Amino acid sequence: MVQVTQRSSSMITILVAVLGLAAGFFVYRSMGAYTVIPAPATGAEAFSQLKGLTTDFSVLQDERFRSLKIFGELPVSPGVGGKNDLFAPF
16 A cells, blocks of 8 residues: 655645646636627517517417317315415414
8 A cells, every 4th residue: 555645645636726727727618708798678678579569368268279268177176275374383
């Protein structure tokens, strides 16, 4: 078994740290430029984008939609759920 002295142990630690930093630097440089996302529209700009929005309700007239059935009780009766006070002791 090889006996490692305190000095060589410190040198190995420093060498591993330097190699890790060098590898991180090269990985960081290989990533290239970052894409900047523009800020979202606010105020009148957002409203003008929604101005031409239309809703198509023709799906509600489809026979497949009209043939859907409701199973179970309606309205749903609330069941027992959880504790009243989440922070109360057990």
